[in-house]
Amino acid sequence: MSTLKAVRGTRDLLPPETGLWNFVEETARRVFARYNFWEIRTPIFEETQLFTRGVGEETDIVSKEMYTWEDRARAQSEKSQSLTLRPENTAGVVRAYIEHKLGETGLLQKLYYIGPQFRRERPQKGRYRQFYQIGAEVIGPPSAGSESPLRDAEVLEMLATLLDELGIHGWKLVLNSVGSSSDRPRYVAALREALQDKALQMCVDCQRRAETNPLRVLDCKVPEDQPIIESLPKIADYLDEDSRAHFAAVCAALDACGVKYEVNPRLVRGLDYYTRTTFEFTHGGLGAQNALLGGGRYDGLSEVIGGPKAPGIGFAMGEDRLVLTLQAQAAQHGKLADAYVAPVGEAQNAAALDLARELRRAGLQVELGDGSFRVKKSFEIGNKLARKIVLLGEDEVKSGILTVKDFAKGEQVKVARAELVTVLRQG
Template identity: 85%
Template sequence: MSTLKAVRGTRDLLPPETALWNHIEATARRVFARYNFGEIRTPIFEDTQLFARGVGEETDIVSKEMYTWEDRARAQSEKAQSLTLRPENTAGVVRAYIEHKLGETGMLQKLYYIGPQFRRERPQKGRYRQFYQIGAEVIGPHSAGSESPLRDAEVLEMLATLLDELGITGWTLALNSVGSASDRPRYIAALREALKDKVAQMCGDCQRRAETNPLRVLDCKVPEDQPIIDTLPQIADFLDDASRAHFTAVCEALAACGVKYEINPRLVRGLDYYTRTTFEFTHDGLGAQNALLGGGRYDGLSEMLGGPKAPGIGFAMGEDRLVLTLAALSAREAELADYFIAPLGESLNAPALELARALRQAGLRIEVGDGSFRLKKSFETGNKLARKIILLGEDEQQSGILTVKDFASGEQSKIARAELVKPSKE
């Protein structure tokens, strides 16, 4: 008799790994509570039409990836119902918002969820057919400020806080606007025209998407298609004044609270319901498939599902990839030296070595650069090898006050040599 194993594309989560999962979820709950979000738990399976209407019938999720089946009728007079394991959770949250008449409170609904989602896709690093997401939605009537760019910026600032508190440094936030429902048709028409003479040279998926959902062509990851995609029109050139003003206000609010971002004109995300702001947080530690989380605004989704006007914005974070990132960062952190000493000139090589000896005797892990390095090279090398860098110039050598920079926080400070070389208590 053959041994039974977990189905391909799924896996068991075992100790001690589950401790890291619990840490991530506890940190998320703690951060969400500070921003006044409450938890919502929706069913794992829903009526198939929820996703066909909400996510979009021509999206890859609906056309290729959903687990769908016919539920047997309870009586001969009943028609079997088509059910689907949820491939994402925003549509389910909006369905619950409509069904339970949450809009009648007149208040913003700030809701988060943690749980499994299901997609039939090719298993790869960090991707499984049963995967886990942490997500949140802000939705409500226009009168509650749900359409305000402030809501977009607040969600993004909250995500920056969450990643920082999880210890994930070096993330990148990419932003774009995909415009309003009136902007989109003009842009799609321009895309179709631009693709007409080029799409035959692109991959099979792009050839299909050019007919069914041209925006998804911009999301193609096939390397050979990138030069063609770079020549296509950008949606920023098709935004109306209101969409442009909304995006500008989001960017200004992020700058005001110190959240760094990059504008990526090709960022469209993969779901039909997105409008205006779309975003993605990435981390280089994940390699080519480097997305940690993404989301955007969906101002017309409630109406698409038969509900009242209820603008909203949300995100979903792949917990599986988050675990991989934290595990990789923990492994790297364990390998890093405490300090990288950068002598600013070859005449300071010997004093640098003498300082390294004193710090090592104090129980610290030290790497030493070379005075022949340019300052930029010292920083680049130090960032790969250590948590902090010590700049040792003539002034530092004579005064005994060392310049120290923390690579993670970016903070630079002056510390007396005597303080650094105090013996470790461990």
Template identity: 75%
Template sequence: MASSSIKAVRGTRDLLPPETDLWNRVEATARAVFARYGFGEIRTPLFEETSLFARGVGEETDIVSKEMYTWEDRARAASEKAQSLTLRPENTAGVVRAYIEHKLGDTGNLQKLFYIGPMFRRERPQRGRYRQFWQIGAEVIGPPTSGAESAVRDAEVLEMLASLLDELGITGWTLSVNSVGSSTDRPRYVAALREALAPIKDQLSPDNQRRAETNPLRVLDSKEETDQALIDGLPKIADFLDAESTEHFRQVLAALDACGVPYTVNPRLVRGLDYYTRTTFEFSHSVGLGSQNALLGGGRYDGLSEMLGGPRAPGIGFAIGEDRLILTLQAQAKAASATKKLDAFIAPMGVERNAAALALAKDLRRAGLSVEVGDGGFRLKKSFEAADKVARRIVILGEDEVASEVYTVKEFATATQTKVPKAELVEALQA
């Protein structure tokens, strides 16, 4: 008996031509845009010590507590200890680790670093989310004397991302921004959230009941429909910002206004990773991604270097889900292709109707419509298949239609079929 074939692991997939051409175009465009803004490429290992993510990302985050691929690397000698290693679930912590390890801050200069590569999370497979997924990301980090804390760095990163999406041809994106405050603002806000969540916790979904205890900020980020009214009534982070954080955020927004980058302030945008401070942001798109519509996100992490045992090094960064970016581009291309279809395909039923079909096409074209004419020798099924490839509608021209000058018109997008008199046909096909 033949053995079953081996397939890709669930939650992963192969990337094949011609799709890889689109991936290469996206990555080449990103590299070109990053170069114009002074970024250089960094390549970090695919796996790191588990403690890097536990300390940096946060032990109570879903990433660390539920989604990481972690294993014990057995000791090879009695003098060695086994190491806990993890496939990287994100790359900001790895970049900051490299910044510390290679003493990049000793130059005194601002470091602008970008990366492109695979990440790994044990997520539930869904549209645009895979267990091995690709990210395009960048980090701006440096000692305080380099200006890394400046609000202009935040605005520059956001303006660069807006330019990148525009150059890739992604239209209709939206930018949401917020401030989660400083390392002293955030604990005060978390305490207020815990207090507000305590009396309503039992009314929340099971995941949010757990988060209310372990990581209250993640409750704000929840997409559970049944919880939204309760979440909307929770305290807002803006009410807990100190004067310095408030001014920093004001400067970010003023710079975005000056650059003409459109945005919406979203007080619920907190991003649940432990290292975020002050500015957080998310670019979203409504095409191709379903309800989970985030294309990319990021924020400021002024205390991450110290959390990992390094010097003070304020920073800001982002990660683009490249898989989701590709889906959006493909969906936009499909939508654009659909809108470029002809207005109508005239399908004569029988070769004796060919001349009438051509005459009707002439009248419709002179009225400004784009029309293709079929052949009366086609069977009805073949006419429908040919029409669906090139036109938004099919006009069926049979013996009765020619005699009565009332045509059968089918709209492919809605699968609706109507009878249209010749006098009304142009208007119907223009709709």
């Protein structure tokens, strides 16, 4: 009988790596709370038409990558329906905004989510068929200021803060404006005309996109197609005055708060619902697929899926890639416990448990050994699991003076029990 394994494109997350995932998620929750974002949890699958209408039928996500099935009726009174595992979460959040009439509060809704998404694509480093995203959306009626460029700048400043607090160094913010719904037809017409004589020289996907959705040609990553893409018209030349003013205000606000950025006129992102501001944060440590996160404004999405006018802006960050970046920077968050408490002899097991309980209540991360281990084995295990080891033998129990070794520094010292928490908290 063959051994069962995780399905291709999925994986198990195991300790100690899960400690790093927890660090990322806890940091995100803490930063989002400071900006008054609240968590939303939407279903893991939705009606397929939510994505075909909202994300766009000619996007790669909808045309190639969704996990879709027909959910058969269970009773005569029911109808079968097409369902899809969510490939992204913005459409689901906007659907929830509409369904629960959140716009009737008259206030901006600042919502974040953390969870798995699903796309049938070729697995590679940092890209899986079940992957995890952390994202947020700011959405509301125009009267609440949802169209303001200040909202865009605030989201971007929050993301810069989050990446800094995660300890991710060397990120780059890339910006563009893809214009309003009235700008887009003029630009698409110019693209279609420019591609008439060039599409046949491009990849098969671009040949199809040139007919069905020329804007998606700009998403192409095929190296041989890049010179042609560079020669195509730029969307900045087709923006109306309102769109130009909006983008200029976003940039001015970022300048005012010191967030550095670059403008890339080819950045359009891969979803049809984006309008005006689009952005990516990239990092050199990820190779060719260098985007840590991305997003943009989607002023018409609510109306596309049957809701009221509710401009919004949001983003999604690939948690898998964030973790890879932190690992590449040799981050140690979540990897090692603060202390490994090692009883010397089984007679000290109860005392060791009491000490571990005391340290844990003080907020320290503690791993507990066993008195049946030889001292050498305790040191070997402790060195794998913790920054420091605390030896607890009969003499230590009686005197209250404990032996502590710092594995990184190679130093071993005697510490009074009353000072132990302070010593273990030190680097």
